[in-house]
Amino acid sequence: MRILATIDFSDASEAVIECARSFAGAAGTQVWLLHAAPPDPDFVGYAVGPQHVRDHLAQEFRREHRQIHDMAERLCSEGIKTTGLLVQGGAAEAILNEADRLGIDLIVIGSHGHGAMQHLLVGSVSESVLRKSTRPVVVVPVKRK
Numbered sequence: 278m279r280i281l282a283t284i285d286f287s288d289a290s291e292a293v294i295e296c297a298r299s300f301a302g303a304a305g306t307q308v309w310l311l312h313a314a315p316p317d318p319d320f321v322g323y324a325v326g327p328q329h330v331r332d333h334l335a336q337e338f339r340r341e342h343r344q345i346h347d348m349a350e351r352l353c354s355e356g357i358k359t360t361g362l363l364v365q366g367g368a369a370e371a372i373l374n375e376a377d378r379l380g381i382d383l384i385v386i387g388s389h390g391h392g393a394m395q396h397l398l399v400g401s402v403s404e405s406v407l408r409k410s411t412r413p414v415v416v417v418p419v420k421r422k
Contacts, residue, residue, distance in 0.1 A: 289387025
């Protein structure tokens with residue numbers, strides 16, 4: 278089985294990893310932990326900004342890259358073959374593209390349940406993935422504090 282677990286570094290991430298871990302019990306399972314970082318401002322029509330802004334973005338990407346690899350290493354230490362991926366782009370599109378590219382059998386994604394107003398204004402990544410995916414999707418609900 279090939280599992281893609283989506284990570285956003287929120288409280289949902291640990292719940293998503295735990296769910297992927299439970300599905301990964303079968304021998305030969307491969308897990309990919311995926312974090313979709315926002316696209317570079319240049320790609321969406323915004324001015325680049327001063328050097329300190331670019332430096333800050335580069336530091337943020339390095340930090341996220343290290344985090345996703347630390348999470349992957351933790352699963353590897355438990356005997357689960359795991360790879361961490363950091364890609365740029367819209368979250369739902371990046372998840373679906375990587376699922377296609379990797380030949381994923383199952384997508385595991387968290388749902389924050391932010392409420393009706395935010396859903397109306399910006400939508401939901403998990404809902405978009407659920408609607409557009411051609412493969413099974415497990416949505417892990419995360420309780421709001």
